[in-house]
Amino acid sequence: MILLVQKVQHSLLGKSGISLSMARADLIHPLASGNKIYKLMPNIEFAKTNGYSELLSFGGAFSNHIHALALMAKKHHLKSIGIIRGEEAYRTNPTLQDAEKAGMHLEFISRQDYKRRNDESYLQELQQQYPKALIIPEGGSSQYAIKGCAQLAKEINEAYEKNIKRRSDVITVACGTGATVAGLVCGASKNQTVIGYAVLRDKSLQKRVEDFIHAENESYKNLRIESAAYGGYAKFDETQLDFILDWLEQTGILLDPIYTSKMCMGLMQQIESGKFEAGTSITMVHSGGLQGWRGMKLRVVKLMGAEKWQKIEKHLPKG
Ligand SMILES: *Cc1c(COP(=O)(O)O)cnc(C)c1O
Numbered sequence: 384m385i386l387l388v389q390k391v392q393h394s395l396l397g398k399s400g401i402s403l404s405m406a407r408a409d410l411i412h413p414l415a416s417g418n419k420i421y422k423l424m425p426n427i428e429f430a431k432t433n434g435y436s437e438l439l440s441f442g443g444a445f446s447n448h449i450h451a452l453a454l455m456a457k458k459h460h461l462k463s464i465g466i467i468r469g470e471e472a473y474r475t476n477p478t479l480q481d482a483e484k485a486g487m488h489l490e491f492i493s494r495q496d497y498k499r500r501n502d503e504s505y506l507q508e509l510q511q512q513y514p515k516a517l518i519i520p521e522g523g524s525s526q527y528a529i530k531g532c533a534q535l536a537k538e539i540n541e542a543y544e545k546n547i548k549r550r551s552d553v554i555t556v557a558c559g560t561g562a563t564v565a566g567l568v569c570g571a572s573k574n575q576t577v578i579g580y581a582v583l584r585d586k587s588l589q590k591r592v593e594d595f596i597h598a599e600n601e602s603y604k605n606l607r608i609e610s611a612a613y614g615g616y617a618k619f620d621e622t623q624l625d626f627i628l629d630w631l632e633q634t635g636i637l638l639d640p641i642y643t644s645k646m647c648m649g650l651m652q653q654i655e656s657g658k659f660e661a662g663t664s665i666t667m668v669h670s671g672g673l674q675g676w677r678g679m680k681l682r683v684v685k686l687m688g689a690e691k692w693q694k695i696e697k698h699l700p701k702g
Pocket of ligand 1: 416418419447448522524557558559560561562563564639642643670671672673
């Protein structure tokens with residue numbers, strides 16, 4: 384994949400002496416989340432070489448993963464099945480509309496049933512129902528995903544060396560399941576620090592990330608996890624939306640409401656409070672997630688009015 388890494392200037396950097404750049408995984412596909420593509424590719428290769436003709440996975444009704452999986456499956460001539468948490472009424476939202484248009488078969492299950500998504504007995508039932516399907520965990524976060532995101536770290540380093548300088552000292556990314564940050568740790572060089580900004584309050588995250596890394600026989604010495612949950616998963620307020628609009632104005636880069644904007648806020652707060660030495664170079668991963676904005680219109684308009692929503696909408700890539 385062709386990955387652009389570009390320098391970013393922002394007034395919040397002030398006199399910190401930090402050199403900031405962004406790895407634009409959001410540009411790999413107009414709407415499918417960048418990190419999800421890296422996570423899915425090794426899953427798709429495994430499916431193809433092992434005779435699976437379908438991909439099945441799980442997600443919420445606005446899931447970046449479900450969305451990317453539907454689009455990538457179509458591209459690679461595989462069928463796809465999405466097991467969606469919640470009611471049938473979600474079928475008409477922009478995320479699931481895209482997925483259905485790409486040929487995904489959607490099944491809606493209750494929040495109660497969705498809790499069984501990792502249970503062995505449930506997975507066996509699903510496998511019997513869909514014998515040709517490779518079953519991929521929520522978020523795409525199988526061990527194959529770790530390999531895909533290790534590749535992402537290597538591409539970041541190559542692009543950075545080519546465009547900017549020798550190497551970035553720090554790579555940062557937003558964390559949900561933690562598979563992406565785990566893969567980045569595996570692919571980073573030993574003297575780089577990888578920081579994951581957790582957008583969920585999840586006590587099991589650190590251990591899960593360490594287990595992913597351990598399973599690749601790699602060390603997690605250079606891993607840091609920071610909290611960036613703010614109001615909670617998928618919650619946002621005016622302060623966050625103002626941050627996003629300001630970032631857009633100053634850099635020309637649109638962040639997403641759930642993941643990348645929270646990573647960015649967390650990182651900029653740490654830079655402002657002097658957590659990084661002057662001279663440190665930091666590369667943030669823009670993991671994508673822009674498709675998620677389309678389902679947020681009403682909430683954004685209610686919080687900050689139609690005019691500000693239009694600024695965001697204008698920058699949304701067309702599917
Ligand atoms: C899914 C997602 C993440 C989190 O990835 P994990 O591997 O689950 O930690 C980050 N950013 C975006 C845009 C995502 O869609």
